[in-house]
Amino acid sequence: MSSLERKFEHLKIRLCDIKLATNNFSETYVIASVDKECTLYRAELHSFDIENPSSEKGKNKGDHPKGHNIVVIKRYPSGNQCFGEEELFTEIEMLSSVEHPNIVTLIGFCIEDSEMILIIENVSNGYLQNYLGNSNNMCILTWEKRLKICIDVANALEHLHSEMEDQKMIIHHDICHFNIGLDENWRAKIDGFWWSVILPPNQEDEAVYIWWRGRSHYIDPEYLKTNKLKRESDVYSFGIVLLEILCGRTAFDPIYLKESDKGLGPVARQSFCTGILEDMIDPILKEETSEYSFVLKRGPNKESLHTFMKIAYQCVAETQVQRPTMKVVVKELEKALSFQVS
Known part of the structure; x- marks a missing residue:
């Protein structure tokens, strides 16, 4: 057993309990799949209850938390070159x-019989990937709801970048x-911290x-050229997510790849500069904004939309x-949201 495994031994969950919960990883329980990277299952774990999970502060080692049993199980394939x-x-x-309320809560993990599994709190409405490019699902996300999702993720990133204890920072x-x-x-929660980097106190302007x-x-793009990772690198990635939510499509949708092999970012940047970014927004939002729409106040008003587009453009600046x-x-x-609801 490695030292890290020993350190987090109180969070270990047996593989047999996970297999029982998912009927041996039956497709019935699958809620999402990320290429060959991981498969996500939603299931009920019966071996223990879940409450106050993950944080070691004030917790007795070996005690599993108590509360809701429905969890998300992230299963990583063995032999993955990007993830070990x-x-x-x-x-x-x-x-x-x-x-943080906008960062998922860790329940436990399992490393057993070549399996690598992470167990996190349940996200009842799935992942953003289940919505982009799916008009039936995107219809659920009104402009106001989209703004609130963006604000949630932005709050989580602001916390990681500048509000951590001991003045440390996480990229x-x-x-x-x-x-x-x-x-x-519909509160957004981020996970996927496998490549994250911690910078010690008073180094927020430093690069890794x-x-x-x-x-x-x-x-x-600057990190790609120089290997210089900064918190501004997160800002760029978040800018791409803002544009995806605006346009209702993934960053690598074929419609964008026809114009640039880098996808949505460069295409949207060019469209903003030429004043045609508004033409790229999700048709569902356009319909909801139309004067003929029977669903009042679902689509974005002008001030809200333009405030959003401007900050998204600034996030995906090349440098x-x-x-x-x-x-x-x-x-x-938050200003875009206030324009929308006022």
């Missing part, structure tokens, strides 16, 4: 040290729609020089120095 035990324990360590390093869950109240890892359509801090992003998104 090191990445799994990075995520366990991050989630164990961070408490998430993999913000994308795969890592944004939605709970029963690390060989780039990430999804090509979300990756900071790190041009991008806003997450504090500024939160402020602008």
Whole structure:
């Protein structure tokens, strides 16, 4: 047993309990799949109850939390070149040290018989990936609801970047729609901390020089060129998510790849500069904004939409120095929401 495994032994969950809960990983329980990266199941664990999970503060080792039993089980395939035990324990360590309403709560993990599994709180309304590109699902997400989801994620990132205890800072390093869950109240919660990096106190303006890892359509172009990872790299990735929510499509939708192999980011940046970004917004939002729409006040008003588009454009600036801090992003998104509801 590794030292990290010993450190988090109180969070270990037996493979037999997970197999029992998912009927041996039956497809019936699958709620999402991320290429060859991981498969997500929703199931009820009967071996223990869940309450106050993950945080070691004030918790007796060996005691499992008590409360709701429905959980999300993230199963990582063995032999994955991008993800191994090191990445799994990075995520366990991050989630164990961070408490925020917009960051998922860790329940436990399992490393057994070549299986690597993470168990987190249930996100009843699935992941953002289940909505983008699906017009039936995107119809559920009114403009106001989309704004609130964006604000939730922005608040989580602001917390990681500038509100952590002991003045340390976390760079998430993999913000994308795969890592944004939605709970029963449509509150957004981020996970996917496997590549995250902690910077010690008073180094918020410093960079980590690390060989780039990430999804090509979300990756900071400056980081891609220089291997210089900064919190502004998270800002860029979040900007891509803002644009996805605006346009209702994934960043790598073929419609964008026809124009740029980098996907939505460069296409939207060019469209903003030429004044035609509004033409790219989700047709569902356009219908809801139409004067002929029977559903009143579901679509974005002009001030709200333009405030949103401007901050999204600033987030995906090509260089790190041009991008806003997450504090500024939160402020602008809240302004967009206030324009919408007032």
